[in-house]
Amino acid sequence: MPLPQSPLTPAGPQAARVFELGTLFFWMCLAVLVAIVLATLWALWRAPKGDARTPAPGSMGEEPGRRRAVSVALGLSIAGLLVLIAASVFTDRALARLPLQGALHVELTGHQWWWEARYDDAEPSRVFTTANELHIPVGRPVIVTLQGTDVIHSLWLPSLAGKKDLIPGRTATLTLQADRAGSYRGQCAEFCGLQHAWMALEVVAEDPVAFDAWAQSQRQPAADPTEPQRLRGREVFMGSTCAMCHAIEGTDAAGRQAPPLTHVGSQRTLAAGRLPNTPEHMASWITDPQAHKPGVNMPAHAFSREDLQALVAYLQGLK
Template sequence: MSPAGPQAARVFELGQLFFWTCSAVLVLVVLATLWALWRAPKADARTPAPGNVPPEPGRRRAVNVALGLSIVGLLLLIAASVFTDRALARLPLQGAVHIELIGHQWWWEARYDDPDPSRVFTTANELHIPVGRPVILTLKGQDVIHSLWLPNLGGKKDLIPGRTATLTLQADRPGTYRGQCAEFCGLQHAWMALLVVAQDPVGFDAWAEAQRQPASAPTDALRLRGQAVFMGSTCAMCHAIQGTDANGNQAPALTHVGSRRTLGAGRMPNDAQRLAAWITNPQDFKPGTNMPAHAFSQDDLQALVAYLQGLK
């Protein structure tokens, strides 16, 4: 109900038109029903059977008028839907940011494209976009059907395995906007959120340039031990950290995981205590997730969390 971009504003205006039109129809139907009940004669022996009541010219005219108004109203709503769809397709695309967004059970993979392959980078569960520039999302489903819904910024579009869809949007003001998978995709469908952070162009460029950099090498003993724990466990088989030998592609990339706001695709805030609990047993928070439990010693767990929290 608070559009922050031209696409969402068009959808909001169409929704308002439908709401008030249908509300007016509802009021008229209720009033007509009450009026008919008030005028209905009380049944007695002299009242003819319903089948024997001759049609009244006034009643027939009322039915025709109601039918005509209904047809006109429906045609107007159809026309409004068509014009809104056309308006959504007319967003200028010069200088657009291109992002490939892939839906997994139950997280989002975001790949920021660039004509220069060396400037392409991947992140997860959090989109950053520049204010005032169009964004073209190329949508793909990795396993089952998902659906991306960003109510403050645009419409809703399905991610179907084997098909590619696109969704165009733009943010007109800075802010953090909640997105959500809107198609039931399994046990943890409700915990498949996507945060969209709209920044001023300068802030976005700085964020993107930082994301292109490899993970910062640990310099203190605790984080060095944490890196060794990560590389020596199954973590490196599923996750990728740019600048290290961890190149897994079955789980979210962790190159700059310490700078993300949430864990588990919006399941909980990203802090040291919750990260440790998540690593120890993610099934406590998202039953059915593919990440297994880990029985690290307390010292190793503390070092691992310190290493991951420092990836910013």
Template sequence: MTKRAIANVGFSAGGVALLAGCSGPQSVFEARGAEAQEIMPLFWTVTWIAVAVTVLVVAFMAIALLAPERWRRRLTSEKVVVGFGIFLPVFVLSGLLTYGLLVMQAGSARSRSAEGPGITIVGEQWWWRVVYDGPDGKQIVSANELRLPVGHQIAIRLESDNVIHSFWAPQLAGKLDMIPGRTNTLTIEATEPGISRAQCAEYCGGAHAFMSMYVVAMEPDAYRQWLEAEADPATEPVDAVRRRGQQLFMEHGCGGCHAVRGTPAAGTIGPDLTHVGSRHSLAAARLPNDPQSFRRWLTENQHIKPDNFMPEYDVFSNSELDSIVAYLDGLE
């Protein structure tokens, strides 16, 4: 293969990789929320203005380097310097600022008319605590997955009790910081059912890059049914293997960090596991939700998600691991 052919293959592979980054559940180019649909025209406006400015700058550079003397003299004239160096940037940046403020005010208007139930997301290290206000006023605690009813403006309270995080679900809305000691409110309105992905967009320490979650937009009736089921305590183990898994879970202190409603486990340091088996992922979207992933997380979580606060459990036999995995997988 010639050098030229190798270069063409390399450019093609790079182009495919770039295009692949423009799709998927975290793509900014697929707007599935009202605010994201408002942000999209602003994004393209800024992008095309940036392209036009880049072309203009390259053209001026070409003139300065390659054009005849009389063209270069014109380029250094006072009119060109003042017009393109002062008035054009002021005009373009002022227009973009005004347009951006208008888009931001539209988001504020939605937050004033947001509907219930309210949802609070707390940025932990490095996972998400998600708390729903139930129909009866009681709080329903979940983790690492956000569910929303389609067509409803939901005010989401964003908090942190450790360091600054930032919640960003690009297909639904813009990002907003989570600052210790302060509550910021982000209003999200999903416009269609589907699964997208959110990410912590502010560096927050060790496992920051692996602090994600799935956002599931559901039809309103399905959402209400899910919320009612989410409020229920954990299901009791139905067979000997899972009962043994529950016993091992309690005996080895897992309930000191994790909560499983309906059992003595009432920890708040780690994610609530009451219905962990029904979520779309494990470890804040680091792993798929299946028995093999439960096993891997228990025994090699520091390799999968370095610097997380959970120790690796290498004290269990294979049969004990099978029991614990069966118990956790059955928490639906």
């Protein structure tokens, strides 16, 4: 089922402010459009008919009325622009006034083409990292620190907040809050390469108790497999190039060039929203990622059928 991805369905105070400003702009621009159309029709109706010649400038009855019309139009235009400027300033200030007491801090890094989310905590042992899914508690402000590692990316969470660029070498901050539970789709809104369109971020807003339980589970290392097939799958993973790029907490795999896989089996999608997270799609993704996401850095792997099945069973069990 597609996730909500529309600024017309705000689910938090930041998005609500943006929606209100957008609504004001829409109605005022519509009023201007209607006024222009009516003025054009009136001018056409008043235009000379047949062989009538255009009156010379300054002729009786023309200049005073025209000057009044121009003055009124100019005054209304200036007033409308001032209203829009004031509304934009007040909205910007309102966005900056979101109470931040007890805020959750997340560092979000944009890569080609996936998202890395690092949940900060005053206690280092409670810090953990996930990829392509951002879980947040309902009713609690979230401070997202944005960074880019390669090219310029842009985070857009239409139902929760506005857009913010991720520029390599710079740090930006985005504050947001979800007022109701649900899953919302985010998207890179800055063209960042071949697979820009497939750089999605799922934001899961959940009850604070459920969020705390999820966060606690994410802090745990990967459980040791007990089934023979999954044990074989771990051997395949550790003996291949997979362990050079991916990290699985609790194992010797500590790569930082690709999404962490410690709890990959619990995620809804693969490859930043490109594929549903099913055994069939995972096997296809491992075998030939270029077929699904051309240009991705992940190489193809030619595992035997038995080793591929074992590897998929191991990864799907990381929950």
